[in-house]
Amino acid sequence: MPEDSYSVLSAEEREQLVETAKMLLAMLEEKDPRLRQHCERVANTSANFCEATGLMADDELHYLYLAGLLHDVGLIGTPPAVTEKMSLSPEEVQLMKKHPVTAVRILSLARFEPLLAAVRHHHEAWDGSGYPDGRRGEDIPLEARVLRLFDAFDDLTSTARRPQALPVGEALAAIQERAGVEFDPDLAPRVRTFVESTPGMGEDFMLKKQLDFVKRAFAAILQKFSAGKIQPPAMPQVVFDLRSAIRRQETTVKEVAQILERDPVISLRLISVAKSPVYKGYGEVKSVQAAIPRLGFKETLSIVVAIANKSLYEARQPQYKVALDKMWGHSLATAYAAKLFAQALLRDDPETLFLMGLVHDVGKVILLRAFAESSKEKAIPMEAVWAAVQDSTIPDILVVHLANMLTRKMGYSSFEWDGSDLAELPSARLLGLSSDTIDRVEGKVKEVIKDIAHLFSPAPLWTRGGGGFLFLRCGLTFTAGDVIITTS
Numbered sequence: 001m002p003e004d005s006y007s008v009l010s011a012e013e014r015e016q017l018v019e020t021a022k023m024l025l026a027m028l029e030e031k032d033p034r035l036r037q038h039c040e041r042v043a044n045t046s047a048n049f050c051e052a053t054g055l056m057a058d059d060e061l062h063y064l065y066l067a068g069l070l071h072d073v074g075l076i077g078t079p080p081a082v083t084e085k086m087s088l089s090p091e092e093v094q095l096m097k098k099h100p101v102t103a104v105r106i107l108s109l110a111r112f113e114p115l116l117a118a119v120r121h122h123h124e125a126w127d128g129s130g131y132p133d134g135r136r137g138e139d140i141p142l143e144a145r146v147l148r149l150f151d152a153f154d155d156l157t158s159t160a161r162r163p164q165a166l167p168v169g170e171a172l173a174a175i176q177e178r179a180g181v182e183f184d185p186d187l188a189p190r191v192r193t194f195v196e197s198t199p200g201m202g203e204d205f206m207l208k209k210q211l212d213f214v215k216r217a218f219a220a221i222l223q224k225f226s227a228g229k230i231q232p233p234a235m236p237q238v239v240f241d242l243r244s245a246i247r248r249q250e251t252t253v254k255e256v257a258q259i260l261e262r263d264p265v266i267s268l269r270l271i272s273v274a275k276s277p278v279y280k281g282y283g284e285v286k287s288v289q290a291a292i293p294r295l296g297f298k299e300t301l302s303i304v305v306a307i308a309n310k311s312l313y314e315a316r317q318p319q320y321k322v323a324l325d326k327m328w329g330h331s332l333a334t335a336y337a338a339k340l341f342a343q344a345l346l347r348d349d350p351e352t353l354f355l356m357g358l359v360h361d362v363g364k365v366i367l368l369r370a371f372a373e374s375s376k377e378k379a380i381p382m383e384a385v386w387a388a389v390q391d392s393t394i395p396d397i398l399v400v401h402l403a404n405m406l407t408r409k410m411g412y413s414s415f416e417w418d419g420s421d422l423a424e425l426p427s428a429r430l431l432g433l434s435s436d437t438i439d440r441v442e443g444k445v446k447e448v449i450k451d452i453a454h455l456f457s458p459a460p461l462w463t464r465g466g467g468g469f470l471f472l473r474c475g476l477t478f479t480a481g482d483v484i485i486t487t488s
């Protein structure tokens with residue numbers, strides 16, 4: 001690969017290049033969707049092979065990947081009657097043979113210079129019988145020799161260009177037979193070993209790289225947390241005052257109201273929640289003093305904690321905003337589900353389980369926020385970010401686990417529900433909860449989320465530093481009030 005390649009481009013220029021490549025690929029897809037799929041397979045397998053075998057450095061791999069995506073872009077100019085045909089006339093073969101040169105002409109218009117050689121020579125043969133220049137042996141650039149092999153492998157194993165695809169073993173044997181004639185005799189056996197020993201050989205190379213990037217960024221954030229360089233957010237003072245007031249036997253509604261009224265945002269949100277159909281009752285709720293008896297002390301505390309917690313789920317960048325909103329819905333649904341399960345089990349601590357449900361994923365939220373604030377790479381797809389966040393909670397708390405799974409089933413989660421029966425989950429069985437109870441909780445959670453999830457925001461109440469909610473290691477172990485929760 002040329003020295004002045006990908007590494008000299010800025011992150012923005014790289015992004016532009018990938019965007020242009022995607023646009024060209026979309027044009028190719030318009031012409032023939034199978035052609036795009038072929039290009040993607042050739043790009044992924046070639047780049048994964050060169051990475052696994054250490055044939056190229058990281059920057060070169062990116063160019064090889066792009067060259068793979070665009071190697072047949074010259075077919076944009078070839079009539080569909082020719083590209084879709086299984087057998088071609090000699091004139092049509094000549095027409096087809098023009099595509100590497102056409103591709104170079106198209107790619108020269110953008111900043112694709114470093115991959116032109118790979119694209120131009122991807123049909124050269126080791127013995128000099130290929131096209132367009134009849135280059136032979138190592139005069140053919142390495143990346144073109146690699147593309148040639150995976151191009152041929154894909155043509156042999158897919159039905160795009162032949163009525164019947166060859167089984168992998170037969171395709172590899174056919175390639176081996178042509179090693180030293182058509183293919184690089186040193187690379188061909190290595191490709192065989194790679195294909196036979198790498199089940200994920202066709203995995204999306206770009207996504208894999210982006211996932212690696214996000215994971216490294218997450219590790220750096222966690223390290224900063226451990227080193228105390230990032231201060232975890234702390235609950236507002238009003239939450240602590242409220243909690244100690246509620247613990248005292250003799251506390252009155254008036255006293256609790258006075259504490260809450262110090263914070264107008266919390267007060268307003270609390271009134272909205274108390275007015276919602278979920279907490280329906282007699283008379284109108286116009287003040288905090290009216291809201292408290294409607295909810296009860298413990299429920300008031302749960303809701304105030306949830307309101308304060310909501311401000312953690314704010315982000316400026318639109319894609320993270322959507323992601324955090326989704327996590328908020330998931331956390332709140334888990335909280336209510338945990339509480340309702342606890343009530344169904346006649347436990348005396350439903351509020352504690354509400355809190356555990358609410359904060360069970362808080363490590364991920366903090367990680368996501370820190371990443372959103374620090375990441376300069378705009379092109380990182382949320383798919384890669386979600387994959388790195390992963391749901392890694394260890395289900396050592398059965399109720400919260402079941403609540404978490406219920407929210408997954410209900411669609412309040414970034415993770416797909418696999419369709420299994422919740423009552424069959426070990427956590428449900430150990431708790432002795434029937435399908436009927438779980439269904440009842442599900443109906444109730446649905447109602448609660450529909451009516452009140454939007455009433456908690458916005459409330460920028462978290463302050464920096466301080467105790468109370470102390471996140472010892474983000475996503476790993478943290479304490480929330482009196483509760484210690486360990487996630488993986």
Ligand SMILES: [Fe+2]
Pocket residue numbers: 071072099122123
């Ligand atoms: Fe080609």
Ligand SMILES: [Fe+2]
Pocket residue numbers: 038042071072151
């Ligand atoms: Fe091809």
Ligand SMILES: [Fe+2]
Pocket residue numbers: 330360361391393404
């Ligand atoms: Fe979760």
